[in-house]
Amino acid sequence: MPSRVRVWLNRTYAENVFFMDQLRRNPSDRAVEIHATHGDPDSPVLAAADTAELEPEGLSPAGYVEYALDQCARRGIDVFVPRLHQAAIVAQRAEFEAAGTALLAPTPEGVAVFEDKATAYEAVASVGVPVPPWWRVRTADELLAAVEELEAAGHKACFKPAAGAGGVGFRVITRAPFSLAQLNGFPGPYVPLELVVAAVREAEEPVDWLVMPRLAEPEVSVDCLTGPDNRVRLAVGRTKNGRRRGFTLDEQWLAPARLIAEGFGLHYLSNIQFRVFGERPVLLDVNTRPAGGLHQLSLCGVNAPWAAVQLALGEETGEIVPPFLGQDYAVVSGPRPVRPVSFPRQRTEEAGPLLPTMPSPAAAPATEVAAQTGAAAAAPA
Numbered sequence: 001m002p003s004r005v006r007v008w009l010n011r012t013y014a015e016n017v018f019f020m021d022q023l024r025r026n027p028s029d030r031a032v033e034i035h036a037t038h039g040d041p042d043s044p045v046l047a048a049a050d051t052a053e054l055e056p057e058g059l060s061p062a063g064y065v066e067y068a069l070d071q072c073a074r075r076g077i078d079v080f081v082p083r084l085h086q087a088a089i090v091a092q093r094a095e096f097e098a099a100g101t102a103l104l105a106p107t108p109e110g111v112a113v114f115e116d117k118a119t120a121y122e123a124v125a126s127v128g129v130p131v132p133p134w135w136r137v138r139t140a141d142e143l144l145a146a147v148e149e150l151e152a153a154g155h156k157a158c159f160k161p162a163a164g165a166g167g168v169g170f171r172v173i174t175r176a177p178f179s180l181a182q183l184n185g186f187p188g189p190y191v192p193l194e195l196v197v198a199a200v201r202e203a204e205e206p207v208d209w210l211v212m213p214r215l216a217e218p219e220v221s222v223d224c225l226t227g228p229d230n231r232v233r234l235a236v237g238r239t240k241n242g243r244r245r246g247f248t249l250d251e252q253w254l255a256p257a258r259l260i261a262e263g264f265g266l267h268y269l270s271n272i273q274f275r276v277f278g279e280r281p282v283l284l285d286v287n288t289r290p291a292g293g294l295h296q297l298s299l300c301g302v303n304a305p306w307a308a309v310q311l312a313l314g315e316e317t318g319e320i321v322p323p324f325l326g327q328d329y330a331v332v333s334g335p336r337p338v339r340p341v342s343f344p345r346q347r348t349e350e351a352g353p354l355l356p357t358m359p360s361p362a363a364a365p366a367t368e369v370a371a372q373t374g375a376a377a378a379a380p381a
Helices: 014-024 044-048 061-075 086-090 093-098 108-115 117-126 140-152 193-202 251-263 294-300 304-312 366-378
Strands: 005-010 032-038 051-054 079-081 135-137 157-161 171-174 190-192 209-213 216-226 232-241 244-248 268-277 280-287
Touching (some): 005 014, 014 044, 014 304, 032 044, 032 061, 044 051, 061 086, 086 108, 140 157, 140 193, 140 209, 216 251, 216 304, 232 251, 232 304, 251 280, 268 304
Parallel strands (some): 005 032, 005 079
Antiparallel strands (some): 135 209, 157 171, 216 232, 232 244, 268 280
């Protein structure tokens, strides 16, 4: 009988509770135990794991590597899926292998290329993958020049941090002055140019942004599974157009994703995102980690997390072709349990009488009460 597999996910996204579910429901019927660590005691991944710990705060990347090696040794980790401090961890892959742990992560070179979006755009353009026009800006004057050039060409300008993930810091530039239009409804990505320029001028340190045209939908995120031999085993595109989501195997999206995954050593699970500029797909972003929506491929009959663990363990999966493409869908939120609260301590005994949840009605004068009673008696049944 095959031995159990012990997998560790460190400080990962809440959506990866579904990643964990898929590992347990693997088609090989292999026993899987999951260890999770996080800095947030209320992360649902801690409750979903078989064993869990809070991570120490304030560790340097090198200090975190030492912590990770200790976790792998003490917990008997077979496969480690690092998100936090991924670059520092993959640089020490040999030490983890010596401890008996396989890293489900790309090569150090692959991680380094895509840590910085400007470096990433330059690298992928050099191998023939189309990228949108972009400007790296650090000052208000550079920002203004980039925005004016884009607007002169008929584009709407947007910006995002040169380093970051998950759409954090993405904003769309508008020339409309700040007004109640920005305060009605839910907060949106639009920010007036004059406020952005003023904020940059007043900042104590330069910004590090990429300015580019607002790209059109659909957005297509290609989930790739690549072996340590630099050969892609699986590539499926997840499409997003407003609320509607779906899947695609169209080579206009998959071919450039394969080129990136194989050419830059994005071993195991990566996510490569495209949008449209003009009439053609262009690169939007590259994630050197499993995407939060990876579990959605289960709608196509594919268990990508388990296939990645198999490759990390040295077990060949062969080419994986989805047996079908699931129907279009929408994403909705749902409840997941969290761990019991241990701190701060919750009150278990009442210290004294509690106030009522609703105020008691004021006592009415006796004559008013009598009048009300009489009116009630005279009312028809």
